[in-house]
Amino acid sequence: MAQIRAENVEKHFGHVQALGRLHLEVETNEFVSVLGPSGCGKTTLLRIVAGLVPPDGGTVYVDGEPVTGPRPNTTLVFQHFRLLPWRTAEDNVAYGLRLRGMAKRQAREEVRPYIEMVGLEGFEKSYPYQLSGGMQQRVGLARALAIDPEILLMDEPFGALDAQTREVMQEELLRIWNATHKTVVFVTHSIDEALVLSDKVVVMAARPGRIIETIEVPFPRPRPTNLRADPVFAQLRTRMWELLRTTEPEETGVAGG
């Protein structure tokens, strides 16, 4: 049974049809990437799956239950970080644990490995305004990972990172995913990133936001380091590129990996 199942999901914002009759299935422990032009409804889809906004039509099921609100086993990594400006980096990372009743000091202890994982040692006591965009994004990432959710919804989680940090983070994410058996829905603008990380890539088109193609990624795991040299990789890459280009020529904001 699919862990996440979106059936006929529709969402309007005024006259804008953000999502129209969208279907999506994500298996337990599957890593699915979502590719699509800007404004095609990727964030809206994640917010609906996270239970933050109700769909206007259709239903999302998680573990067979219709989603009616936020659930403790699901965490969303927000596109624009959403850190608490009045909390230090470590307290931002500890936010989820604090909400679960953990004492401040213990929560700070608990999140240390996550701070190290995202490479923010030495910045524990910094406030968000003292951090670069990329560092803020990593705080948001660590905050989500620290509560060890079963389902991780990630909205362009590496968008603000430089190429090198991005690769390190990709590896870390795969390691965690492997070790903790999470289900991941990963929104990205990078075709390469989607191919390197995912079991399955769904390509969306805009107006109304819908899935136009689902592509199984056939590479074995752990992914070979020379993946990009594989002719199949190049083939899939071209196919996705074409798909994105035909959907929304003027808006296809595909950023290179």
Add this chain to the structure above:
Amino acid sequence: MDRAEDPRLVWGLRIGFALVVLAVWQVTAVRLGENFFAAPGAIVSSAVALLRSGELMHYFVPTLEVLAWGFLLGLAVGIPIGLAIGRWRRLYWVSEGPINLFYTTPLAAVIPIILVILGFGTTTKVFVVFAFVVFSVLINSAAGVRNVDGDLLELARSYGSSEPMLWREILIPSALPFVLVGIRIGIGRALIGAVVAEFYAGISGVGYLIIYYSNRFDVASALVPVGMLIALGVGSTAGLKRLQEWLTPWASEARV
């Protein structure tokens, strides 16, 4: 475009300007006759005389007590009610009109009525200070909560925050800079309230002192308690600014 300020230049200009003003004031006052236009020198000697005799403190301490009680009561009532109004929309809908009505009422105009009800004692004065303070604190506290970033509320919801944790982690820190602005405005209004109340209710406090010396055309002595009130206002506002920098580093330093 961000030219560093040389503190020596800044303070040199400030002190220099103040000295020029004082000098012009002194000369003008002496020429016009000190009855109507007290010179700085005369004010200083009046201040020394009033302090020596103990008269200044005798009148100032009751005023301070009235100020402290009225102000603290204003905070104790204004902050929690303001925060609650900011959080719960129904409360806001109900109270918005009455609060604006009270806030715009010229309070000085109703002091005689308050006197009739509460009498000529300290209670009236404390109540007047309270009334001057409470609405600015309340309105700003409510605005602080209402101004919270909706994205952060969604964040809290997605992480399953309880209501107490929502207050602690998001609403209170977010409202704090607004509350402090309300308090700062409240300080100025408290001083007005205290003096105006004393003008009406009489017999004690610096308000009485000011009237007493003004009636005797001793402008220099009348200005001494005024100076004390100014010093009190400036001092507590500066202290509040320190407090704000300490309490909300993200809000002040982020603008550097």
